Amino acid sequence: MAVTRRKLHEPSTSDQGSCEEVPKIKPIPTKRKISALFFFSLSAFIVLFLLYTTYQRHWRVNTIKSGLVNIEKDIALPQNKRILVGVGGCLDVFVRAADLLDALSVTPPPSIGDPPQYLNSLEDVLNEFLTFFVEGAAAERFVQSEELWLKIRAAALGLGPELKLGGNGPVIAKRMVEEGAEVLLAIQNEKIYRDRISREIKLPGETIDTEQDDYDLHIILEFDKGEKWGPYTASRGNRYIVHRDKHNPQLKGLAAVRSAVKEFNPHLVVLGGLQMLDTYPFTEDELNARLKEIGDFLSELPIETLVHFEMASFVNPKFLKRLTDVILPYSDSIGMNEQELPNLSSLIRTGNIVYISDSKIKVSKTMDDTRELLAILNELPRQKPLTRVHIHTLAYQAVFTLRDNNKWMSGITTAVKSSLTATRYVCGDESIDSTKIKMILDESFSSSAIPGSQRIPIIDSTPVSCWPDGPYEICLAPVLVCTQIKQTGGGGDNLTGVGLLYHLK
Numbered sequence: 001m002a003v004t005r006r007k008l009h010e011p012s013t014s015d016q017g018s019c020e021e022v023p024k025i026k027p028i029p030t031k032r033k034i035s036a037l038f039f040f041s042l043s044a045f046i047v048l049f050l051l052y053t054t055y056q057r058h059w060r061v062n063t064i065k066s067g068l069v070n071i072e073k074d075i076a077l078p079q080n081k082r083i084l085v086g087v088g089g090c091l092d093v094f095v096r097a098a099d100l101l102d103a104l105s106v107t108p109p110p111s112i113g114d115p116p117q118y119l120n121s122l123e124d125v126l127n128e129f130l131t132f133f134v135e136g137a138a139a140e141r142f143v144q145s146e147e148l149w150l151k152i153r154a155a156a157l158g159l160g161p162e163l164k165l166g167g168n169g170p171v172i173a174k175r176m177v178e179e180g181a182e183v184l185l186a187i188q189n190e191k192i193y194r195d196r197i198s199r200e201i202k203l204p205g206e207t208i209d210t211e212q213d214d215y216d217l218h219i220i221l222e223f224d225k226g227e228k229w230g231p232y233t234a235s236r237g238n239r240y241i242v243h244r245d246k247h248n249p250q251l252k253g254l255a256a257v258r259s260a261v262k263e264f265n266p267h268l269v270v271l272g273g274l275q276m277l278d279t280y281p282f283t284e285d286e287l288n289a290r291l292k293e294i295g296d297f298l299s300e301l302p303i304e305t306l307v308h309f310e311m312a313s314f315v316n317p318k319f320l321k322r323l324t325d326v327i328l329p330y331s332d333s334i335g336m337n338e339q340e341l342p343n344l345s346s347l348i349r350t351g352n353i354v355y356i357s358d359s360k361i362k363v364s365k366t367m368d369d370t371r372e373l374l375a376i377l378n379e380l381p382r383q384k385p386l387t388r389v390h391i392h393t394l395a396y397q398a399v400f401t402l403r404d405n406n407k408w409m410s411g412i413t414t415a416v417k418s419s420l421t422a423t424r425y426v427c428g429d430e431s432i433d434s435t436k437i438k439m440i441l442d443e444s445f446s447s448s449a450i451p452g453s454q455r456i457p458i459i460d461s462t463p464v465s466c467w468p469d470g471p472y473e474i475c476l477a478p479v480l481v482c483t484q485i486k487q488t489g490g491g492g493d494n495l496t497g498v499g500l501l502y503h504l505k
Contacts, residue, residue, distance in 0.1 A: 062434050063460040065480055071416045071464060077180050078504045084266040085173040085497075086186025086257065088248035088273050089193055090216040092166030094489060095159050097129070097221035097240065098229050103155040108230020115355065117315065118144040118279060119242070125152070129240050133223060136236025137339055137356055138488075139313045140218075142243060142279045149244040156219045165196040166218055168272035168310060169253070171490045173201050175421075175497035184264045186257035188247060190215070202264070204256040216245040220489045236394065237485045248276035251290055258297055268500065269301060272310035272493070274323060279316055287319075291326050298330040303384065306407055306504075308333040310496055311340040317353045324348075328377060332407065333388035335496050338366065341391055345369045348376050363398075363445040364453070366391055367474070370400055371448075374472070390499055392418060392492060395441045396479055397499070400472045408503050411475035412464050418499040419477040425494045428486030437480040445476075 106122055112134070113127040119141055125148070132139045143149040165174075170193075173185045177200045187193055189203040192215050197203065218241055223229075225237040277290060298307065309331045314320040324347065328334075336344060338361050342354045349372075370389055377386050387402035388411075397418040399411030423437060424430050444457040447467070456465050458478060466475040 058434065060460055061437055061439055061480065064439065064458075064463045064478060065432055065434060065437070067459075067461045067463045068416055068420055068477065068480075071412070071462070072420055075413050075417060075502055077502065079180075080182070081268070081501065081504055082182045082184070082264060082266045083173075083176055083268045083270060083501070084184045084186065084257065084261065084264060085169045085176065085270045086253055086273070087169055087251060087271060088216075088245075088253040088276060089165065089167035089170040089185070089187040090218045090243065090245065090248065091163045091192070091196075092218050092220055092489065093156050093161040093163060094220045094222060094487070095156050095161055097133070097223045098227070099159055100152075100156055100219070100221055101126075101129075101229065103159060104152065108232060112232075119148065120145045121148060122151075125242065129221065130229075130232055131356060132238070132240050133229070133234050134232050135356055136225065136234055136238050138238045138240070138337075140241040140243070140275055141315070142245070142276075144279070144281070146244065149242075152219060152242060153217060153244075165193065166220075166490070167216075167248070168312070168493050169270075170197065170201075171493035172270055172272065172310075172497040174198060175494045176501050177201050179498060179501050181501055184257065184260060184266065185253075187253040188256055204260045216243065216247050218243045218245075222488060224485055237488055239489045241489070243276075245276050245280075248273065249280040249282070249290070251277075251293055254293060254297060258300075261297075261301070266305060268306040268308060268504065270308045270310065270496075270500065271327065272312070272496075274327075275312035275314055277323070278314045278319055287322075291322055294323075295326045298327065299383075301330075306332045308335065308388075308500055310334075311336040311344055313339065314343065314353065315355065317347060317351065320344075320347055320353060321351065328386075329380070329382045330384065331386060332384060333390070333500070334386070335390040335392065335499075337492060338391070338393040341366065341369055341373070345373050348373060361393070362449070363396065363441075363476070364447065364449040366393070366398060367447055367469075368449055370398070371469070374400065388503070390414060390418070390496070392422070392495055392499075394479065394481060396476055397422070397495070398474065398476045399499070399503075400469075400474055401503075402471055403468065403473050404471065407505055409505050410466065411473055411503070412466055412477075414499040414503040415464050415475040415477035417502045418495040419479045421495040421498045422491055423480045423482060425491050426485055426488060427482040432480065436482060436484045438483055439478060440481055441478040447474075 112130045115128040115131045116124040119125055169185055173183045177183050177198055184202045189205050189207050191207055191209045194207045221240045223234045225234055227234045307330050309327050346352055346354045387405045388408055389400040391398040397415045399414045401408050401411040423432055427436055444455050447454045447456055464477045
């Protein structure tokens, strides 16, 4: 059989019938090559930039934390200090705000109404709660309606929370004792409180037993930054407190402690918790009697005994004006947060209060408001000069201290200890995990809103700034803000107690 041979490059007949022309691949246009390269380069740059800025933020937070802790190591606790803390106390229950609202079978309203002066209905509570919720502000309010209070109380206790000793006085006292101070607490010495108070804290008189339910209860509704309830979002983590106290407004703790003051001979008297009298349904004679009791107590103290007044959230301007007229002339020191400073400042200047203020106040405005407040208060008739003001905010701790005084040390001690206490308490972490904190204060700040004012840098390795300002020294320390909040209620009381104790000479 003959075999037909063909050259390797010569196609067969069958191949010729099915052969198709292979399309030519077009080269990518130069412009498209450049666009792709630019997009890739830009993406890589953005990724690298984000990684770098994240590293920078983490490095800065770590450096500031180390700087604050290193300063803290050199701060010594004043020895043998006796502190009287008042007034009153309560039992606290902490609940998630959304859980309690669900338990009350309420739904988010389509809009927020005007906040009421008194709480007489669930609608009143909702309108006021949401006002503070969206602003990320704290508030504490008396419930006028007993029926409403019993409904809220039953719903809160039905969630199964633990009853804890609370109130400004007991929390401040507990912290001061833990730091080594000797403390007398102005609270009624009842078994329900004594059983929950450290034995190291002194109470006036003998312990008495009372009815199991005869105590003042505070319900603390907590919420986190970014938390949503219906269409509403919290701009900051905080708490809203409701109560219907019957013992604290009568100042039973103050009455109980007055006979023990002379023997105890305190170096410092801390007055807090007086917001319990705000909006309470006193008759005019009853209110006059309570205010006179406070005035008499202060007037009986030796002139060398320091007095600190801790502000709070008030809504009744007439009451707050009368209260401050009694207390401020005897006060060596005042403590406030960023909500309470504009409240008190407005009251002193105009006779009105700011119901709710911006929770993100610039440092320069805080400085100016405090200077103005000091100038006005020191011009009014006083029993003693105002030598100290502590402004505690989410972002920083600022302390004004009269430079020519023999009672207080430099404000650097208060600024540092208060800053670290705030972070440790809210995070629930003594060591402060750097992955759970952030800085919200800028790298520098202006000492005043007046154009041309000094701009003060924050040096990360030594982050406390102190400078002379007229007759006062101002010290400011940044706060490392928790990104994973464990608790907020009681934070201000803890840093107040620490700040005062370590400021004493």
